[in-house]
Amino acid sequence: MSYPTVTAAALTAPLTFAGIVEQLRDTFRAFPDCRKPGNNTRYTLEDTGLSAFSVFFMQCASFLEYQRRMVENQERSNAQTLFGVHAIPCDNQIRHLLDSVPPSAVAPAYRYLFNGLQQNGYLDKWRVHDYGYLLALDGTQHFSSSHIHCEQCLTKTHHNGTVTYSHQVLTPILTAPDKPQVIPLPPEFISRQDGQTKQDCEINAAKRWLAQWGADYIPLGITFLGDDLYCHQPFCQAVLDAGAQFIFNCKPTSHTTLYEELEGLEKIGAIRTHLVQRRMGKHSVTDTYRFATQMPLRDGDDALRVNWFSLTSVRDDGKCLYHKDFATSHPITTGKVVDLVKAGRCRWKIENENNNTLKTKGYHFEHNFGHGQQHLANLLAALVLLAYLVHTVIDLMDERFRTLLQKMGSRERLFDDINTLTTFLCFKSWTALLDFMLVGLERRHQADEIEQWVVK
Structure with a gap:
């Protein structure tokens, strides 16, 4: 763009x-x-x-x-x-x-x-x-x-x-x-x-x-x-x-329809996943990026379709360092999901x-x-x-x-x-x-x- x-x-x-x-x-x-x-x-x-x-x-x-x-x-x-x-x-x-x-x-x-x-x-x-x-x-x-x-x-x-x-x-x-x-x-x-x-x-x-x-x-x-x-x-x-476009945080508690759809995709393995390994001091961290496209933001035939993605960062000792879900109007692919998370995290x-x-x-x-x-x-x-x-x-x-x-x-x-x-x-x-x-x-x-x- x-x-x-x-x-x-x-x-x-x-x-x-x-x-x-x-x-x-x-x-x-x-x-x-x-x-x-x-x-x-x-x-x-x-x-x-x-x-x-x-x-x-x-x-x-x-x-x-x-x-x-x-x-x-x-x-x-x-x-x-x-x-x-x-x-x-x-x-x-x-x-x-x-x-x-x-x-x-x-x-x-x-x-x-x-x-x-x-x-x-x-x-x-x-x-x-x-x-x-x-x-x-x-x-x-x-x-x-x-x-x-x-x-x-x-x-x-x-x-x-x-x-x-x-x-x-x-x-x-x-x-x-x-x-x-x-x-x-x-x-x-x-x-x-x-x-x-x-x-x-x-x-x-x-x-x-x-x-x-x-x-x-x-x-x-x-x-x-x-x-x-x-x-x-x-x-x-x-x-x-x-x-304009948007990248907003997205919680399961306030988007039940969207997460019900995600649950269905999860069962058939249709949620895309991208893994990144990195070092943090003495530990290694696995960043798991997940995304799905064209998800309904709410119930109903007139629901706006958004692209959903998330990041979960887990240290090698099992401690979860970060987890956040997002919804965006931007196109999303494996090559773009890392940059989308980086942009969305700027909200803090x-x-x-x-x-x-x-x-x-x-x-x-x-x-x-x-x-x-x-x-x-x-x-x-x-x-x-x-x-x-x-x-x-x-x-x-x-x-x-x-x-x-x-x-x-x-x-x-x-x-x-x-x-x-x-x-x-x-x-x-x-x-x-x-x-x-x-x-x-x-x-x-x-x-x-x-x-x-x-x-x-």
Whole structure:
């Protein structure tokens, strides 16, 4: 299968941190303003949005507080020089001004960043032969409370009558085998929809995402990945109708008709098998790939036909190391089953490399930075996700940042050092900050060199 490529003539100017900040300014400037005409508008929406974003980008809840002190002492701050914030609102003002902004208002920033990566060739290595881009779907919770709630909250009533309020979000990513990074895509929030009395759910959010964003990504060639929740005919058919393909986990407990058919094939030896032997330390491991074609996804004459395959890895001492079943719309042969499993297994990265990173690696995704009464909780979560995407973008495009990240070992540790520096020194630009750190690591900085990067 062939997919469209970008010619050299179509390439845009290289992505830069300054260019990203300018695009964010344009995006935040278009936020709806809850203030009535004539009210005090000392703080603009773009300054408010950039201020909130800077907290998540810097992975420091106190970043704005430190920059306000710097303004008092030096009349300038890193909020201004790095993020272009002219006047820093207080935390309560930020929450008030952003509460009425739906998270969908951040969409232009996602489009800008993805288009920049795509058109400048950064995503070429994410394309998987025969399968295009692998787009994984998964939902995760980013807020839970028994007291704080808003109209957007999901609710769960327990046996004792108490209620838990929560916010959840669908967090799509692009992933690829052997790639350490994932590319976050626009989120879709799982929250009560206008005019609906029923609770929202992850699969409905996925359908909305497909309807809203499918036209942006599917023409590039997309294979959707997901757990068993997605491996049901309505969503699989929606993916196919949109022009994409899928590889979904497939469980026997939720696909009785399919596994009854497999049981019949098993009895007559009609399930194809491919064995691979490999070494793992002192042990040998046998990978058993099994597959069958044109299996019914559900009961009935209108059942969608899919291709089923599985991998079971067993060590020579009898211990089962791995087992997973999949269903796909892609053709399957003995020569393709290994690559199909490799692609399908990339789904775990949305949990480990994306959702787990957001919750445990400095992004504080589940922290309540402010809940509000309308959209605040979801908008702030969208800004956290956007900060994570920008980190990934500069990791791909900026060799200085990548070098520092390699030396520090993690983004969390790198930003700890960045926050220490920006608490006391005002840097002329993001590039100047990185140069200062690189020279410092090489232990050859002198007092006169510091003047190149620090605002006096």
